[in-house]
Amino acid sequence: MMSGNYTAIDNEKVSGSVPAAPDQGHVAVKFADSDLQTFPPSEAQGKISGASRPPRDADDTFSKPVSGSEEAQQSSWFRTFTIAAYKPYFDVDTADVLERIKYSLFPFRGTFTEKTANSPDLYGPFWICTTLIFVAASIGTFVTYVAHKLKKEQWNYDINLVTWAAGLFYGYVIIVPLCLYVILKYFSAPAGLVQLFCLYGYSLFVFIPALCMSVVPLDIFRWVIAGVAGFMSATFLALNLRAHIMSAGERWFFIVAGIFVLQLALAVVLKFYLFTVSV
Structure with a gap:
């Protein structure tokens, strides 16, 4: 039977046992510098300062096609259809659109292109043309309806007014800038x-406000x-494009004059087909 006395074994060699490792104090472990990119921890661990974030293209550097390659050109071409x-x-927000509309109503400033040079939008032009189409159709419909009722005649809605206005405004705002771009x-x-x-x-x-005021039955x-509407619109275009077109050489005046006259011609067309409502 084992006695109650125990013998302390301190750094003694015992047959069949592993010798104890002597205490050598604190050992500093050094790691060699790695060339691997260190990414910041997840957002759950706290906010990260901008200096410690990886570059914006760190995750797609190798997925991008080489600039100027055939793959890059095809990618750029197909991207236009997306x-x-x-x-x-x-x-753009409502404040941006309203500010640009305000500049269009003060044509003599000529600073619209400067304000929109870095952020041109298509939202405003789309809704302006769409609003013009519905305003033209509704004004013409309202005037003819009232005139027929006063004469106690039968009234029929003319859908051709909508299609004609849509073709005019959408066509003008697309074809004319395209032609000017080529010129x-x-x-x-x-x-x-x-x-x-x-x-x-x-x-x-x-x-738009000009069409609304055309309900007054005075030719x-x-x-x-x-x-007035045609002059304001033509002046707005001419003054905003003049500074840029002057770099085209001596013919800049004829180009600006053509832009001005074409916009006035649009106003004349609107007068005969939209501002004049016949019963």
């Missing part, structure tokens, strides 16, 4: 195509309204 390519041009490119004074769409779209806003008053 919604993401046009999303930045609709990224400026030919004269070595290229302008941004989206910037031209934006400029021409906002130039049409003045015709001379309608001529004045159409003339």
Whole structure:
């Protein structure tokens, strides 16, 4: 039987046992520097300062095609048919649109292109043209309806007024900037195509209140309204494009004059087909 006395074994060698390792004090472990990129911890561990974040393209450096390669050109071409390519041009709020509309109503400032040089939008032009279409159709419908009721005649809605107005406004704000873009490119004074769409779209806003005032059954008053609206719109375009087109050489004046006259011609067309409602 084992006795109650115990013998302490301190650093003694016992047959069949492993010798105890002597205490050598604190040993510092050094790690060699690694070339691996250190990513910041997850957001759950706390906020990370901007200096410690990886570069924005750290996760897709190897997935991007080489600039100038055939793959890059195809990717750029196919991107024009995606919604993401046009999303930045609709990224505006109500305050931005209202401010740009305000600038379009003061044509003599000529600072619209400077204000929208870095952020042209297509949201405002789209809704301005759409509003013009519905205002033109509704005004014409309302006037003819009242006139027929006063004469106690049968009234029928004319759907052709909507389709005609849609073709006029959408066609004008797309085709004319495209043609001007080609002309400026030919004269070595290229302008941004989206910037031209934006400029021409906002130039049409003045015709919305003009169409609303055309309900007054006085032909001379309608001529004045159409003339003032056309002059304001044409001046807005000419003054905002003049500084840029002057770099095209000696022919800059003819280009600006053509823009001004074409916008006035639009006002004349609107006078005969929209500002004049016949019963």
